[in-house]
Amino acid sequence: MTAPLLRVEKLVKRFGALVVTDELSLDVRAGEMHAVIGPNGAGKTTFIHQLSGSLSSQAGRILFDDADITHLDMPQRVRRGLARSFQITSILPGQTVLANVALAVQARSGTSFRFLRAVDHEAPLNDAAAAILDRVGLGARKGVRAGSLSHGEKRLLEIAIAIATAPRLLLLDEPLAGLGQEEAQVCIQLLAALKREFSIILVEHDMDAVFQLADRISVLVAGRVIATGTPDEIRANAAVRQAYLGDGELD
Amino acid sequence: MSSALLIVQTLNGLQLGILLFLIAAGLTLVFGVMDFINLAHGVQYMIGAYLIAMFSAWTGSFWAGLALTLPVALAVGLLLEVTIFRRLYGRSHLDQVLATFGLILFLNQLVKTIWGAAPLSVPMPDVLSGSVRLMDGLLYPVYRIALIGLGLTTALLLYVLINKTRVGMLVRAGASNAPMVSALGVDIGRLFMIVFGFGAMLAGFAGAMVAPILSVEPGMGDNLLILTFVVIVIGGIGSIRGAFIAALLVGLIDTLGRAFGPHLLRLMLDAASANQAGRSLAPMLIYILMAAVLFFRPSGLFPVKR
Amino acid sequence: MSQQQALPATTLAPASAAAWRVSFVALLFVALALLPIAAKLGAEGYILNLVTRALIFAIAAISLDLILGHGALVSFGHAAYLGIGSYAVGILASHGVEEVLLQIPVAIGAGALFALATGAVSLRTSGVYYIMSTLAFGQMLYFFAVSLSAYGGDDGLTLPGRSTILGMPLLKADTTFYYVVLALLGATYVLTLRITRSRFGRVLNGIRENPARMKAIGFEPFTYQLAACIIAGATCALAGVLLANQTGFVSPAYMTWQRSGELLVMVILGGIGSLWGAIIGALSFLLLEEVLSLITEQWKLILGPFLVLVALGGYGGIAGLADTLRNKLVRRGQP
Secondary structure (H helix, E strand, C coil), rough: CCCCCCCEEEEEECCCCCEEEEEEEECCCCEEEEEEECCCCCCCHHHHHHHCCCCCCCEEEEEEEEEEECCHHHHHHHHHCCECCCCCCCCCCCHHHHHHHHHHHHHHCCCCCCCCCCCCHCCCHHHHHHHHHHCCCHHHCCEEHHHHCCHHHHHHHHHHHHHHHCCCCEEECCCCCCCCHHHHHHHHHHHHHCCCHHHHHHCCCCHHHHHHHHHEEEEECCCEEEECCCHHHHHHHHHHHHHHHHHCCCC | CHHHHHHHHHHHHHHHHHHHHHHHHHHHHHHHHCCCCCCCHHHHHHHHHHHHHHHHHCCCCCHHHHHEEEEHHHHHHHHHHHCHHHHHHHHHHHHHHHHHHHHHHHHHHHHHHHCCCCEECCCCCCCHCCCCEECCCCCEHHHHHHHHHHHHHHHHHHHHHHHHHHHHHHHHHHHHHHHHHHCCCCCHHHHHHHHHHHHHHHHCCCHHHCCCCCCCCHHHHHHHHHHHHHHHHHHHCCHHHHHHHHHHHHHHHHHHHHHHHHEEEEEEECCCHHHHHHHHHHCCCCCCHHHHHHCCCCCCCCCCCC | CCCCCCCCCCCCCCCHHHHHHHHHHHHHEEEEHHHHHHCCCCCHHHHHHHHHHHHHHHHHHHHHHHHHEEEECCCCCHHHHHHHHHHHHHHHHCCCCCHHHHHHHHHHHHHHHHHHHHHHHHCCCCCHHHHHHHHHHHHHHHHHHHHHHHHHHCCECCCCCEECCCCCCCCCCCHHHHHHHHHHHHHHHHHHHHHHHHHHHHHHHHHHHHHHHHHHHCCCCHHHHHHHHHHHHHHHHHHHHHHHHHCCCCCCCCHHHHHHHCCCCCHHHHHCCHHHHHHHHHHHHHHHHHHHCCCHHCHHHHHHHHHHHHHHCCHHHHHHHHHHHHHHHHHHCCC
């Protein structure tokens, strides 16, 4: 068996006396969609912040593709292929939808210290961005200001931006948050398509979606992984049932 | 002789520090609680000085003049708050800069129109005139000592007010999280008004107190305003304690640097270049201090927790 | 402390707005190019001098608008660069170097260097702290200039004459100097406009709108903001070179904090982020100042409240107001 794409070893995050991430360990294999679930307050969002580099860790290691990235900042991690989407939509509302994605393409292709040529007319950036927008179903909305998209469209744009950085591991932080039934279905189909192409860590509250999409699931309780396995294994796991049934979130 | 000079300059430094603190205390709260850049705060200081010049001439007494100055300075602050400033809370810093910059132009000119461009002087109250002998061959003006004492007393009162009273508690809470305080049902608009008026009065008080030893002239608040900004940024915006420590630090460093910088440099350089370097470095010292503080602590020495 | 979200004034449909802006700016430059001819009819020297000065400040204002409108970096010490540029001229001239082709590179280099050094500290902070740290660096330089007793100290120094080009006194005639300034303003405008629309400009604007998002796609804001500060500082130093030549005089008064405030006022008055607003802002601020001071000695009693009203109104300056008006007209034109 090859080494995992991402290996998290005994990661710790404390806020004062409060231990939010408590020696958390986790492996993500190349090519899998690995869902991270857990009751509210289990530390999922903090964990994503630590992975992406927006929060530092007090102990433990994060190995990405065998390299230690624990102490790299967010832009450095992105350049190594670790991209994230935000739970709360984070786009550039004043720029066009196309520009939002083209900027992410630009981040990985050539220097951005180019001062005189109009970026609007850089066909390679625009073409790559347009192709990605077509994939997520926003092809017809390219010229619209991103701020005027509907909530559902913004969630899709959020994903488009993340994949435009050509990541090797995609961290999706509640991509379905706040979506209606129909919008959620569109998004789930997109995720199903993406999972063939990218390794993905999915943090999501929608259990139907998680069990339908994920190859493996890790259950986070009080900052620790109490179980990892296939959806079937997790469904049958006694510890998980106990952790969840008290909260009544799992069916 | 040199130790006498050191004592005198240290006292002068303290006095500048105390003065800066009186002005900075109100400003740091306005910045911290309302996230509001008020360039016109130095004007409040100038107005205090002009008011006491006018009132002490009318009444013939410094103290009666001071008693009239404080409520009027407060009233001016409240008037500005109600007519202009309250419309600027929550707006971009740029709008605040533009509006308060316009206000400086207006009020400096207004002062000139009313009282003339020539400097005014305010007679020193009799009780506090004269000098005391601190040690052999060292006389120091009583008024300046009184100024230091009065400033320290005010600082102490302010400390009690902020830390022991309900309004003080609200102000502290507001400095760290204004929306939360508002959500808890406190009339944040009124709190802002109180803080603002009080800050304006303190600045006016500072202006009134230094009027007898400085010349009262248009624009006198402008350069002091910049020093005050340095103080609140070094101290950490919104922190009274930070403002106090930073004010003393800035007052002392600026005064002692100007007095002794050339002497110290003479240890390393020849006299002529030491004088030259000393003169150029001394006024820059506090800005260098500020840059250094910001480099190591980008939110000042005593950042308010948010 | 939340980052400033300084949105540009223009929020129109891109294509028509661009056409409108191009024609407006072209018209403005044509009018400015014809000014010396018109001025011949009236008080030539006076008007020409006034407008030359305004155009020089327009260059400075454009440079400020690059970091202010496109980078949301509220610099309250931008006048320092005017000082750097003019002292480059003054100091070199006092050593006998009057060649402007040497003075300009020195000024630009010094401006860029100062921006690099101060930006490296200031950009570690944000919000009000950023504003105040730029102010502090401006003051630092001001006092440094005051202490330069070899170059006039507080009083400044008078230049022997306008700079020469390749040893020839080509800038001596006011009209020639005017056209040189106008040409440099045009170049500054076009180059800065292109920068804002380049890869770099898009990154800079992205950082203004949403720094967290930009980090999450791999851009480190500091590097790009610092580069923008360097470009702005170098450009403003060029304006300083011209200012020294226009007044024939160099003094610390060019870099007081009030002067930095005035530069901010010009950009805000014109409408931030649009660049042409910076030109209009500089022209209207200086002309307004001049006209008001002709009417009354107490002109600041009028200018002050005017600025307060502009701020309270929140129209996005003259550029924003123009866009609003134009939008209304267009809407009325459509059934």
